[in-house]
Every structure is written in structure tokens, then in C-alpha cells.
Amino acid sequence: YYVEAALADAAAAEALIDLRWSNRLTGIQPRSDGALLTIATPDGPYQFDAGWVVACDGARSPTRALLGLEFRGEAFEDKFLIADVKMRAEFPTERWFWFAPPFHSGQSALLHKQPDDVWRIDLQLDRDADPEHERQPE
Structure with missing residues (x-):
């Protein structure tokens, strides 16, 4: 999140960038000179004429979905419960991976360090596991 904050700060300082928060693309009409975008906001929708549209919205891109474009790649059905624990540890800073610990x-587990003394624990869940149930403290 430090990189994201630095990028947002740099974009906010650049006069040529109009950074808009809480905006979501809900429609796109391609044109020969760009596209007409429909944008949803908490204050209501608006339309925007864009010369270029670059989809940087992830593997499950809503932009690609609006255009009917498929994403060819591999999908894994594995589910994980991820917990971040803030602690100072006496053991070495290295990635630990266990198979069936x-x-x-019967599952795998991963422990790896994040910035600011945060350790992330990834616990593999059964494919039919209910993520909401798995989040419960007990």
C-alpha cells in the first residue's frame, strides 16, 4: 500500500492527471476516435468522452467484461483464508511453506513477512469451504 499511496500522491501533484475516487465504469461505447464512457459515482452517473481507454482493473476486469473480451489464462479454484498478524519475531525473515502440517x-499453509512487522498467514481451505464460516474467530 506504500506504493499505491506514493502513486496517488504523484498523480495528485500532476496537473495533467484528473484522479477521481469512487468512480466506477458501468458502460463503454467504442468509437473510431475513442470511446464514450458511462461512469457511476455516489453523486450519480455521468458520461465522459475518452480518446484512449486503458483497462488496468485486474484479472476479473469489468472493462473487458463490458466489451465482451475474454481473458485467456488459468483459473485455480483453491480457496485461502489470509490473516495478518502484527508481531516481532525472533526467527529469521524467510518464507515458510508447509504441506499438510x-x-x-490435509491442506497447505504459508507464512511470510510483510512491511511494518506484519506476518501474513495463508491457510488453504477445502474447495467446498464457506469463507464466511472460516472467518469466525472460533
């Missing part, structure tokens, strides 16, 4: 029978 005694504390998480």
Missing part, C-alpha cells in the same frame, strides 16, 4: 491437516 499438523496444525492444518
Whole structure:
């Protein structure tokens, strides 16, 4: 998130960039000279004429979906419960990976360090696991 904050700050400082928060693309009409975009905001929708549109909205891109473009790649059905724990640890800063550990029978687990003394724990869940149930503290 430090990189995202730095990029947002740099964009806000650039006169040629109009950074708009809480805007969501809901429609796109391609044209020979660009596209007409329909944008949803908390204050209501608006339209925007764009000379160029660059979809940087991830693997499940809503922009590609609006254009009917498919994404060829691999999809994995694995589910994970991810928890961040803030702590100072006496053990070395290295990535730990377990296959079928005694504390998480039949699945895998991963422990790796994040910035600011945060350790991320990734626990693989059964494919039919209910993520809402797995989030419960007990």
C-alpha cells in the first residue's frame, strides 16, 4: 500500500492527471476516435468522452467484461483464508511453506513477512469451504 499511496500522491501533484475516487465504469461505447464512457459515482452517473481507454482493473476486469473480451489464462479454484498478524519475531525473515502440517491437516499453509512487522498467514481451505464460516474467530 506504500506504493499505491506514493502513486496517488504523484498523480495528485500532476496537473495533467484528473484522479477521481469512487468512480466506477458501468458502460463503454467504442468509437473510431475513442470511446464514450458511462461512469457511476455516489453523486450519480455521468458520461465522459475518452480518446484512449486503458483497462488496468485486474484479472476479473469489468472493462473487458463490458466489451465482451475474454481473458485467456488459468483459473485455480483453491480457496485461502489470509490473516495478518502484527508481531516481532525472533526467527529469521524467510518464507515458510508447509504441506499438510499438523496444525492444518490435509491442506497447505504459508507464512511470510510483510512491511511494518506484519506476518501474513495463508491457510488453504477445502474447495467446498464457506469463507464466511472460516472467518469466525472460533
